[in-house]
Amino acid sequence: MTVDYKIYDLGDLKLQRGATLRDCKLAYKTFGTLNADKSNAMVYPTWYSGQHYDNEWLVGEGMALDPSKYFILIPDMLGNGLSSSPSNTPEPYNKSRFPHVTAYDNVVAQHKLVTEHLGIKHLRLVLGWSMGALQAFHWGAVYPEMMDLLAPFCGSARCSRHNFVFLEGVKAALTADGAFKEGWYDEKPNKGLRAAARVYAGWGFSQTFYRQKLDLERMGYSSLEDFLVSFWEGFFLPKDPNNLLTMLWTGQHGDLSDNEIYNGNFEKALGAIKAKTYVMPGKTDLYFPIEDSEYEVAHMSNAKLIPIPSVWGHFAGGPGTNPDDVKFLDGKLKELLAS
Amino acid sequence: MTVDYKIYDLGDLKLQRGATLRDCKLAYKTFGTLNADKSNAMVYPTWYSGQHYDNEWLVGEGMALDPSKYFILIPDMLGNGLSSSPSNTPEPYNKSRFPHVTAYDNVVAQHKLVTEHLGIKHLRLVLGWSMGALQAFHWGAVYPEMMDLLAPFCGSARCSRHNFVFLEGVKAALTADGAFKEGWYDEKPNKGLRAAARVYAGWGFSQTFYRQKLDLERMGYSSLEDFLVSFWEGFFLPKDPNNLLTMLWTGQHGDLSDNEIYNGNFEKALGAIKAKTYVMPGKTDLYFPIEDSEYEVAHMSNAKLIPIPSVWGHFAGGPGTNPDDVKFLDGKLKELLAS
Numbered sequence: 001m002t003v004d005y006k007i008y009d010l011g012d013l014k015l016q017r018g019a020t021l022r023d024c025k026l027a028y029k030t031f032g033t034l035n036a037d038k039s040n041a042m043v044y045p046t047w048y049s050g051q052h053y054d055n056e057w058l059v060g061e062g063m064a065l066d067p068s069k070y071f072i073l074i075p076d077m078l079g080n081g082l083s084s085s086p087s088n089t090p091e092p093y094n095k096s097r098f099p100h101v102t103a104y105d106n107v108v109a110q111h112k113l114v115t116e117h118l119g120i121k122h123l124r125l126v127l128g129w130s131m132g133a134l135q136a137f138h139w140g141a142v143y144p145e146m147m148d149l150l151a152p153f154c155g156s157a158r159c160s161r162h163n164f165v166f167l168e169g170v171k172a173a174l175t176a177d178g179a180f181k182e183g184w185y186d187e188k189p190n191k192g193l194r195a196a197a198r199v200y201a202g203w204g205f206s207q208t209f210y211r212q213k214l215d216l217e218r219m220g221y222s223s224l225e226d227f228l229v230s231f232w233e234g235f236f237l238p239k240d241p242n243n244l245l246t247m248l249w250t251g252q253h254g255d256l257s258d259n260e261i262y263n264g265n266f267e268k269a270l271g272a273i274k275a276k277t278y279v280m281p282g283k284t285d286l287y288f289p290i291e292d293s294e295y296e297v298a299h300m301s302n303a304k305l306i307p308i309p310s311v312w313g314h315f316a317g318g319p320g321t322n323p324d325d326v327k328f329l330d331g332k333l334k335e336l337l338a339s
Numbered sequence: 340m341t342v343d344y345k346i347y348d349l350g351d352l353k354l355q356r357g358a359t360l361r362d363c364k365l366a367y368k369t370f371g372t373l374n375a376d377k378s379n380a381m382v383y384p385t386w387y388s389g390q391h392y393d394n395e396w397l398v399g400e401g402m403a404l405d406p407s408k409y410f411i412l413i414p415d416m417l418g419n420g421l422s423s424s425p426s427n428t429p430e431p432y433n434k435s436r437f438p439h440v441t442a443y444d445n446v447v448a449q450h451k452l453v454t455e456h457l458g459i460k461h462l463r464l465v466l467g468w469s470m471g472a473l474q475a476f477h478w479g480a481v482y483p484e485m486m487d488l489l490a491p492f493c494g495s496a497r498c499s500r501h502n503f504v505f506l507e508g509v510k511a512a513l514t515a516d517g518a519f520k521e522g523w524y525d526e527k528p529n530k531g532l533r534a535a536a537r538v539y540a541g542w543g544f545s546q547t548f549y550r551q552k553l554d555l556e557r558m559g560y561s562s563l564e565d566f567l568v569s570f571w572e573g574f575f576l577p578k579d580p581n582n583l584l585t586m587l588w589t590g591q592h593g594d595l596s597d598n599e600i601y602n603g604n605f606e607k608a609l610g611a612i613k614a615k616t617y618v619m620p621g622k623t624d625l626y627f628p629i630e631d632s633e634y635e636v637a638h639m640s641n642a643k644l645i646p647i648p649s650v651w652g653h654f655a656g657g658p659g660t661n662p663d664d665v666k667f668l669d670g671k672l673k674e675l676l677a678s
Binding site: 164198 | 504514534538549631
């Protein structure tokens with residue numbers, strides 16, 4: 001098996017909630033070459049359940065994220081199975097004992113990788129989809145001097161109460177399977193994984209997407225049930241349940257101000273972001289509705305709200321599912337990079 | 340225990356999907372008195388998991404559904420635990436063997452009750468919320484000569500593909516619990532019921548409802564978790580899982596034209612409705628979006644689209660949860676009855 005990514009051993013990472021991840025590993029992949037003055041770097045964190053290769057659809061010659069111009073770093077989220085996760089951490093912090101990790105923890109770890117390991121002091125752009133957007137916001141508020149540009153899409157700086165409830169449903173479905181055994185399974189709770197997938201299916205795409213039968217007409221599935229089994233269950237089944245729950249917790253507890261810098265003052269945290277920012281919600285995203293992005297933009301000093309005009313729901317922002325949305329997003333990123 | 344409702348034994352009910360419910364029971368409750376010429380009757384079917392008392396919030400002196408003027412009949416849906424259901428049907432059609440029941444079957448059974456048992460030949464109004472709206476539409480298309488007025492709210496004449504997927508998530512969460520035993524449980528799968536409740540929680544109310552913390556500010560719950568446990572899990576736990584799945588199947592397979600009268604021609608079925616109709620979707624309903632109601636109204640000859648201006652999501656239409664919505668709905672029903 002060829003491994004196309006690197007692992008950085010951070011050493012000990014003290015986490016916000018008290019635990020320490022010893023020999024904490026951060027997986028990452030890079031594209032392009034760092035230029036002489038190290039001014040062409042970008043950071044593009046992964047999303048809930050995604051791994052770095054799930055971000056590659058936005059990288060390519062002629063695109064905004066052009067490896068011939070930029071050095072593009074995709075760090076894997078903690079808990080995603082490649083970076084330190086319940087599934088790959090040795091005892092005693094393995095499996096169900098894997099500690100709670102916040103978006104802040106993720107970004108602190110990524111900052112170490114960028115500055116200490118790669119020696120990069122400045123970033124041109126930080127961007128991300130969904131839980132990757134949450135991390136992008138954190139980059140902007142925790143290290144406000146460090147980047148020129150910020151582009152969070154189909155995500156938020158704080159988990160909304162409704163989004164929290166949606167994730168509760170996913171979690172409850174996954175853990176209702178007795179085979180989950182409170183996280184101490186030897187064999188994976190496949191019924192629970194399939195159930196979580198079916199719950200997610202209603203949230204991932206919009207009502208209009210389903211009404212227009214884009215699962216069949218555009219994605220090529222042979223029936224709605226085929227879409228549910230092949231796309232949704234097929235995506236969830238290979239994942240490790242404890243890993244999914246670790247990232248889910250990260251999402252549910254996402255809050256830009258939940259740290260010693262901003263002490264719960266969400267508006268202050270948003271206001272502290274200096275980077276020129278394009279906040280790009282999906283117009284039909286069911287769990288990151290546009291109103292939350294509007295609120296964020298209203299409290300930022302240099303941000304613009306750019307809704308993605310798409311019926312693909314949350315998937316307007318990734319992972320390259322709809323070519324029209326990729327084109328729109330890529331165009332806006334080019335515009336942002338040209339400014 | 341005082342029983343406040345009656346049971347009508349229909350005899351044998353041949354169902355659309357082939358089975359026969361022998362000694363089929365229809366529970367119902369009535370309000371008011373049938374007048375001499377039997378011209379003041381209304382039918383108001385129940386909704387997914389609801390029972391007749393869950394409809395009573397819309398009935399009252401001075402309201403549109405005024406028992407001093409009208410004879411209001413609330414028939415319990417098949418599968419709801421009071422009418423014939425998996426939980427109360429004797430072997431061999433008990434529990435997991437309870438047959439598939441369509442909205443058409445429900446309405447045929449209700450029609451027998453109304454005409455054969457109560458001797459009513461004409462209805463002033465048929466109305467319903469959610470799956471009750473599905474039944475109201477069926478009344479309108481299956482017995483187009485029988486009523487003056489129709490008022491389906493927060494529902495549809497056909498289960499949309501997205502709505503189907505949402506219900507798949509609820510079903511998958513409920514049945515992921517091994518204690519469900521494919522429906523042959525002796526003790527209820529409480530983990531599955533709680534999971535189904537948590538899945539439902541994200542769909543029942545809108546993003547804005549949660550953003551505005553109306554669960555706390557208006558409904559009086561002490562925290563989001565208290566709302567999830569007390570309101571949602573508290574609602575689902577007393578229900579019988581096989582009953583829930585019977586009604587869920589009814590909802591998922593709702594289609595006004597799936598019968599020998601309309602042979603799958605949905606537009607023809609809508610066009611056949613003669614009653615003056617107010618179709619009232621909730622403006623923020625996540626699983627009965629307004630677009631589906633628009634389509635229905637466009638194919639009906641005497642229907643008006645009246646969105647309920649509410650942030651209470653699906654609960655804009657019931658069960659009396661938000662006084663402002665009750666006032667709006669009651670006002671529109673009065674307007675319809677006055678016409």
